Amino acid sequence: MTFQKELINWYLQNKRDLPWRHTKDAYTIWLSEVILQQTRVEQGLPYFNKFLENFPTVGDFASATEAKVLKLWQGLGYYSRGRNMHATAQIVVKDYHGIFPNLHDELIKLKGIGEYTAAAISSFSSGEARAVVDGNVFRVLARYYGINTAINSPAGKKEFYTLANELLYQEDPALYNQAIMEFGAMQCKPKSPNCGICPLNQTCYALNNKVVNELPVKLKKATQKHRYINYFVCFEDGQVLVRERQAGDVWQHLYDFPSLETLTDEGENTKSFIDQVKITYGNDAHFELISTKKHILTHQIIHVRFFALKNYIFNFSKQKELNWVSLDKLDELPQPKVIHDFVQDYFLKDRME
Numbered sequence: 001m002t003f004q005k006e007l008i009n010w011y012l013q014n015k016r017d018l019p020w021r022h023t024k025d026a027y028t029i030w031l032s033e034v035i036l037q038q039t040r041v042e043q044g045l046p047y048f049n050k051f052l053e054n055f056p057t058v059g060d061f062a063s064a065t066e067a068k069v070l071k072l073w074q075g076l077g078y079y080s081r082g083r084n085m086h087a088t089a090q091i092v093v094k095d096y097h098g099i100f101p102n103l104h105d106e107l108i109k110l111k112g113i114g115e116y117t118a119a120a121i122s123s124f125s126s127g128e129a130r131a132v133v134d135g136n137v138f139r140v141l142a143r144y145y146g147i148n149t150a151i152n153s154p155a156g157k158k159e160f161y162t163l164a165n166e167l168l169y170q171e172d173p174a175l176y177n178q179a180i181m182e183f184g185a186m187q188c189k190p191k192s193p194n195c196g197i198c199p200l201n202q203t204c205y206a207l208n209n210k211v212v213n214e215l216p217v218k219l220k221k222a223t224q225k226h227r228y229i230n231y232f233v234c235f236e237d238g239q240v241l242v243r244e245r246q247a248g249d250v251w252q253h254l255y256d257f258p259s260l261e262t263l264t265d266e267g268e269n270t271k272s273f274i275d276q277v278k279i280t281y282g283n284d285a286h287f288e289l290i291s292t293k294k295h296i297l298t299h300q301i302i303h304v305r306f307f308a309l310k311n312y313i314f315n316f317s318k319q320k321e322l323n324w325v326s327l328d329k330l331d332e333l334p335q336p337k338v339i340h341d342f343v344q345d346y347f348l349k350d351r352m353e
Helices: 003-014 026-036 041-054 058-063 066-073 079-095 115-126 135-145 154-167 173-186 271-281 327-332 337-346
Strands: 225-233 239-244 259-262 286-296 300-310 322-326
Touching: 003 173, 026 041, 026 079, 026 115, 041 066, 058 079, 066 079, 115 173, 135 154, 135 173, 225 271, 225 337, 239 327, 259 271, 286 337, 300 337, 322 327
Parallel strands: 225 300
Antiparallel strands: 225 259, 239 322, 286 300
16 A cells, blocks of 8 residues: 555544534634644644634634734734734735635735645645645654655755655545644654554654654754843732833733843842842832743743832833733733733732732
């Protein structure tokens, strides 16, 4: 039996029952593909359901506020994807009369849709013969065919995409694409795959050469940058002071608190840190450490400290991004996960007095 048919037979017996597999609607498939990028199905499924419930059509998505989109996206990370989705929905309504395109060459023009996503949507919605190559497919092909070229190198991407398209099962491209992706997710897993029950184990290069754990090859990422952000929580008369983050940094247009960033993990009792606080928030400012957290992003590790701040001074005319909001309003605003977690732990347990 051929490689393709082995995968399809395995898929038909073992596939998960996922909602986006019961439709050919390009909009619904687009939602699932973007939400599930760099997200496990178990984590992404509630978000998919939530987005489809709030935005049953692309027109509903397009007419939503960015704040609502980001609030629903909260916790997934990579917030630019949520913003790109919003922009794409508006383009579809404006330029495609609200009908989501289902062919690769139209999809690839839309914001936030790259080669993988365009291939996936076109394959699953229209049956277009485009190979879908995600992390799962890279892994299956690297192990089965013994490919040592790094998957995140230009040469590797070209080699894998060429092979994937050569292997594409022309009689049913969508079924084959679903099969190889699911096989990578459930059978040929990154760690500890159960090779003993694999239908491809007799002809798998990696298994027969004892290099399963060495493939696929991936170039090492650049060292993550460490950042140290000190948040100052001001709470008065049932309201908390929040800041809308501006463009040019992480968490654009999400809400956090007034802050000071230091170059090192400087203790709060050092003279230089105390001086920075007093210069920023007034000589009478009093602050007390209430929580510490660490937030890991793709290229940054952010070390966060939260301080309760009293006797402060703010120049609101110069800091227009600052606003007082109630706790109910705060709950409606999109926040970085590290802020959301702090709010849940601190405010909702009546710990602020």
